[in-house]
Amino acid sequence: MKLAPILLFCFLPNLAWGALNAGTEQHLDLTNHWVGYAAIAIFVVAYVLAMIEEVIELNKSKPMVLAASLIWVLIASVYVSGGLDKQAGIAFRSALESYAELFLFIMVSMAYLNAMEDRGVFDNLRVWLLSKGFSYRKLFWITGVMSFGLSSICNNLTTALLMGTVIYTMGKDNRPFLSIACINIVVAANAGGSFSPFGDITTLLVWQSGVVPFADFYSLFIPAVINFVVPASIMHFWVPKQQPAAIGKAPVLKRGALAMVILFLLTIITAVCFENFLELPPAAGMLAGLTYLKFLGFYLQKTEQKPEKSQFEHVYKLFNVELPAANKNQQFDVFKSVADLEWDTLLFFYGVMVSVGGLSFIGYLTLLSDALYVGMDPTFANILVGILSAFIDNGTIMFAVLTMHPVISEGQWLLVTLSAGVGGSLLAIGSAAGVGLMGQMKGAYTFGVHLKWMPAILLGFACSIAAHFLLNGRYF
Numbered sequence: 001m002k003l004a005p006i007l008l009f010c011f012l013p014n015l016a017w018g019a020l021n022a023g024t025e026q027h028l029d030l031t032n033h034w035v036g037y038a039a040i041a042i043f044v045v046a047y048v049l050a051m052i053e054e055v056i057e058l059n060k061s062k063p064m065v066l067a068a069s070l071i072w073v074l075i076a077s078v079y080v081s082g083g084l085d086k087q088a089g090i091a092f093r094s095a096l097e098s099y100a101e102l103f104l105f106i107m108v109s110m111a112y113l114n115a116m117e118d119r120g121v122f123d124n125l126r127v128w129l130l131s132k133g134f135s136y137r138k139l140f141w142i143t144g145v146m147s148f149g150l151s152s153i154c155n156n157l158t159t160a161l162l163m164g165t166v167i168y169t170m171g172k173d174n175r176p177f178l179s180i181a182c183i184n185i186v187v188a189a190n191a192g193g194s195f196s197p198f199g200d201i202t203t204l205l206v207w208q209s210g211v212v213p214f215a216d217f218y219s220l221f222i223p224a225v226i227n228f229v230v231p232a233s234i235m236h237f238w239v240p241k242q243q244p245a246a247i248g249k250a251p252v253l254k255r256g257a258l259a260m261v262i263l264f265l266l267t268i269i270t271a272v273c274f275e276n277f278l279e280l281p282p283a284a285g286m287l288a289g290l291t292y293l294k295f296l297g298f299y300l301q302k303t304e305q306k307p308e309k310s311q312f313e314h315v316y317k318l319f320n321v322e323l324p325a326a327n328k329n330q331q332f333d334v335f336k337s338v339a340d341l342e343w344d345t346l347l348f349f350y351g352v353m354v355s356v357g358g359l360s361f362i363g364y365l366t367l368l369s370d371a372l373y374v375g376m377d378p379t380f381a382n383i384l385v386g387i388l389s390a391f392i393d394n395g396t397i398m399f400a401v402l403t404m405h406p407v408i409s410e411g412q413w414l415l416v417t418l419s420a421g422v423g424g425s426l427l428a429i430g431s432a433a434g435v436g437l438m439g440q441m442k443g444a445y446t447f448g449v450h451l452k453w454m455p456a457i458l459l460g461f462a463c464s465i466a467a468h469f470l471l472n473g474r475y476f
Helices: 034-051 061-081 087-118 121-131 136-150 156-171 175-193 201-209 215-238 257-278 282-303 313-318 334-339 343-362 364-374 378-388 394-404 410-426 432-441 447-452 454-471
Strands: none
Touching: 034 061, 034 343, 061 087, 061 343, 087 121, 087 156, 087 201, 087 257, 087 282, 087 334, 087 343, 121 136, 121 156, 121 257, 136 156, 136 175, 136 215, 156 175, 156 432, 175 215, 175 410, 175 432, 175 447, 175 454, 201 215, 201 282, 201 394, 201 410, 215 410, 215 454, 257 282, 282 334, 343 364, 343 394, 364 378, 364 394, 378 394, 378 410, 378 454, 394 410, 410 432, 410 454, 447 454
16 A cells, blocks of 8 residues: 555546547546546545555455445436436446456466465475575575565565565564565565566556567566665675574475466466467466366365374364364365455455546546646656655556556656556555565564665666666667
8 A cells, every 4th residue: 555646646637548438429527527526535535544454444445445436426427417328337347347357367366376375385485495594694685586586477465475474484583684674575576576567566557558568578677686686785784694593394295286386387378378479368368377277176176085084083073173184185175265365455456446547537637647748758757656656556556657548658668667666665655565564574574664775775766767778778
């Protein structure tokens, strides 16, 4: 979550996305209408409530989904009363289609990660690292590099939470290591997701919009590496030199674990092929990949050996006590992996994207587009978008930019993708990875701890943008 969307919408209104207006014969400008003002107020209040969810203990999806519904009710009421019965419905369905593609893509990705976690893939990794006797400084770099690599195929939130679990086990008795390692993971996860089409919400949105070809995203690889390495190199000298206590051997993986890893990679390849060779949405390829996991689950269930019945099973049932693990039939259930998705986050993005679609249809994003991409140089505007993403959810701000659909070069689209992706690292609240890790670490990683290293992260941000201009000049 992030800080006030007021920065995004208060000063700059009115931009209608071509997709939202497709098929619309008449489009009412409601930017100076009471419905427009009410829509902005509803969105801002809902976003503030979502930002302070840990304080008020209200899930962030609840106010955002309500806000999306209210905004479109207001819009539709005006259009229906004006005799334009179908216009609002057409626009809403277009916004819903954009969200549906994103949701289905993330749903499959999260289902695979939950399945791999159930099979013990990540627990095995954690124990393996601890068993090697690495120093804290080596673990700092190893977990950072792993976060960078993992987030290029997973979302940054999932990567941060998984690696957070790993480093918490390693550094729970060494608070200085734990704090600085968390910062490193957030920066690495955001940087790793910024060069991959499916590494982050921002890049996924840009890829699905078609403004940047799949292969061209990887031109941001070196700038992303620089964004991670520069602050990590500075923080390295403050990482404790001690070594955590080693533990025993890594546990044996459950059946199907390695097959799931391979099938996940095949699923990503399928999504890429659907987009590049068949002109089908990446989400269609991901859903095809979900069937790989379902067939594997079917195979595991059919070939699983039934445990011997314990002679004391009736005693356990009598006292309503769970059977020991050795006596339980631990079947794999694909739908449990789907049920365990982070539904609050997925519904939050529904609220955000549909609300932004409503504000676009009202006309506010046209004014925002004019202010950013007509009133100032696109380079400065795209860097400003990156800085704003430290306060406003980068998925939200990127969706707003795509909704504006400014006329800029591919190099500028790559620039805004990079800056929005890594700009969230400037503050702990600037990305889902940072917010999630703050909740997980319970005081070891805080806003203030992250802010202390903001100058080093800002230096990495500036160096990565400079590297983009130096290496990718052909795209401008």
